[in-house]
Amino acid sequence: MFKFLLNPNSFNKFSDTIFKPLVAITSIILVTGLILVYRSPLDYQQGLTVKIMYIHVPSAWLALLTYAIMTIYSIISLAFKIPFGFIINKAIAPIGTVFTVLCLLSGSLWGKPMWGTWWVWDARLTSVAILLIIYVIIIFLNQTFENREVREKTIAIFILIGSINLPIIKFSVDWWNTLHQPASVSKLSSPSIDISMLQPLLVMTVAFSLVGLIIAILRIKVEILTRKNYL
Amino acid sequence: MSLRFQRLVLILITLAMLGTASILILFNTKQNIVFFYTPSELIEKKISINNKLRIGGYVKESSFKKISLNKYQFKITDNNNDFLVFYEGILPDLFREGQGTVIEGFLNNKNNIIASKIYAKHDENYMPASIKKELEKNSQWKKKYK
Amino acid sequence: MLFVKKIFLFFKRESKLFHNNIVDLLSNIIFFFLSIFVFVFALGTDEQLLRSIGLGIIWSLLLFSSTLSLRKFYEDDFNNGVLIIFHMSGISYEFIAFLKIISHFLFVQMPFLISLPIASIFFNLPIIEVYNLILTFIIGSLILSCLGSISASMNLLNKTNFSIGSILVLLFSIPLIIFSVGINEYENNFYSLFNLLLGIALIFLGISPWSSGAFIKLALKNK
Known part of the structure; x- marks a missing residue:
């Protein structure tokens, strides 16, 4: 059933069958999300600037999610010697980088009018910047070693070590006094964000992750093809 | 010492180190890095x-x-x-x-x-402007800080 | 008993190498001082300013100067086959890495200890900060040695991009810098920060022999 998550051939087959419907669904959801964002109400404090959140929050979540996926695949492929995880690590690292950059850029655009600064060195912002550096190093490491096996294992171990940063990012706003606001949606009690704003946010999150998924599928397929040529 | 025994000793040393380290880190409940003081x-x-x-x-x-x-x-x-x-x-x-x-x-x-x-500093509350007006009308809007 | 003798011989060889390469190590320290001078000339000689940022500058320059000599960590022993000889005499690669870290700590990092009080005179640091600096450096340099071991053993396998090793050292030394410089800003938290630093040092000391050993094994296989 879930063989396509671990086996390149079944992944190819599976992705071929779902690719066209996926693109169609994604474009529908993306358009709906944009319309919902356009029609969403203004915030009582921030006014129009709140709409930056609909880009900022999904890209932040997806930056973390991408890294979490890479961590899981690193564990799987190191422990069970399944090379497909290394393919995925190489393929989706740039996607995570783009999401992190988007998150930092949109956050800084929001921060200038709201906080009064483009950048502060508080725990949340700094740890996300470190996440970006980690992503860039992963991309660099992909070009570094001549021996492919060594390269893949090193990257996987590096990803595992770097995953310490994930809980730091997530909980930095709770552990330390930060300028960045604490989580609104993933609170244990009810989310402190109004339903009329939560809806477009969630739709945009789904849209972003589907766009990321499409790019990921394309990149993974390219990676599988190049590897077949080498083998 | 044979290689296998060495490896065993090194594993034990590593585990002891990691254990001590986790005790040292986890029992530091004090807040260390603060962006600001109250x-x-x-x-x-x-x-x-x-x-x-x-x-x-x-x-x-x-x-x-x-x-x-x-x-x-x-x-x-x-x-x-x-x-x-x-x-x-x-x-x-x-x-x-x-x-x-x-x-x-x-x-x-x-x-x-x-x-x-x-x-x-922005708090974690997001709310449409119209709803806030409603809440204020019904005096549901709590003003904690005077 | 034989094993203890082997370890003793290992350190004897290391100290001999230290004596032969003493110019090399001294040049690290001179690099450290010269970069302090460059910093001071670039910033101007405002005493108040230098005092307030002195500790951060000293720490970051220590970091840079100790990454200078990382190329020598394993490369010489790797190229002239000493690593294999040690292994054949019955020491596992992990243990060799462990011993190497200790000897790097003793023979490369510890000479910096002498330079620290002198460097802090240049910045007019208060005496309590000098004391903290020396204390944190003893632990921090152990972390640096561990990181250096990992990155140097990684570089054995890597013939194209050497700077990635230094980048990794800098990346992983971020917590080290945060805690060791921060120890002065929050005096009340001295012990908790010190414990955190000690914890990080122990974690790296635990992990790095294994990863370096793995890298050395792979490098010897692909030699």
């Missing part, structure tokens, strides 16, 4: 005058005064203690009475702060 913490810590510091809290209701163009004066509070803040410069959009804020500056005397930079 007014009460500041009084408790007795930070000396003319030291650079960051202080976070809420702008006290009806304490905000405009002295002249770009010169402001207000009180920062955490409901227990408050400091008088002087600031010259441009205020961020979100800055208003009752709103969270972080101030960078130094203590002028015992409870005056000369701010060099003001950040507005």
Whole structure:
């Protein structure tokens, strides 16, 4: 059933069958999300600037999610010697980088009018910047070693070590006094964000992750093809 | 010592090290890196005058005064203690009475702060403007910080 | 008993190498001092300013100067076959890495200890900060040695991009810098920060022999 998550051939087959419907669904959801964002109400404090959140929050979540996926695949492929995880690590690292950059850029655009600064060195912002550096190093490491096996294992171990940063990012706003606001949606009690704003946010999150998924599928397929040529 | 025995010893050493390390790290419940102090913490810590510091809290209701163009004066509070803040410069959009804020500056005397930079802190609440009006009409809107 | 003798011989060889390469190590320290001078000339000689940022500058320059000599960590022993000889005499690669870290700590990092009080005179640091600096450096340099071991053993396998090793050292030394410089800013938290630093050092000391050993094994296989 879930063989396509671990086996390149079944992944190819599976992705071929779902690719066209996926693109169609994604474009529908993306358009709906944009319309919902356009029609969403203004915030009582921030006014129009709140709409930056609909880009900022999904890209932040997806930056973390991408890294979490890479961590899981690193564990799987190191422990069970399944090379497909290394393919995925190489393929989706740039996607995570783009999401992190988007998150930092949109956050800084929001921060200038709201906080009064483009950048502060508080725990949340700094740890996300470190996440970006980690992503860039992963991309660099992909070009570094001549021996492919060594390269893949090193990257996987590096990803595992770097995953310490994930809980730091997530909980930095709770552990330390930060300028960045604490989580609104993933609170244990009810989310402190109004339903009329939560809806477009969630739709945009789904849209972003589907766009990321499409790019990921394309990149993974390219990676599988190049590897077949080498083998 | 055979290689296998060496490896065993090294594994034991590693485990002991990691165990000690996790004990050392996990039992450090104190807050180590803070972006700012609250007014009460500041009084408790007795930070000396003319030291650079960051202080976070809420702008006290009806304490905000405009002295002249770009010169402001207000009180920062955490409901227990408050400091008088002087600031010259441009205020961020979100800055208003009752709103969270972080101030960078130094203590002028015992409870005056000369701010060099003001950040507005946004809380985690997002709400459409119309709903807020409704809530205020029904007096459901809680104003905690006076 | 024989094993203890082997370890003793290992350190004897290391100390001999230290004596032969003493110019090399001294040049690290001179690099450290010269970069302090460059910093001071670039910033101007405002005493107040230098005092307030001195500790951060000293720490970051220590970091840079100790990454200078990382190329020598394993490369010489790897190229002239000493690593294999040690292994054949019955020491596992992990244990060799462990011993190497200790010897790097003793023979490369510890000479910096002498330079620290002198460097802090240049910045007019208060005596309590000098004391903290020395204390944190003893632990921090152990972390640096561990990181250096990992990155140097990684570089054995890597013939194209050497700077990635230094980048990794800098990346992983971020917590080290945060805690060791921060120890002065929050005096009340001295012990908790010190414990955190100690914890990080122990974690790296635990992990790095294994990863370096793995890298050395792979490098010897692909030699």
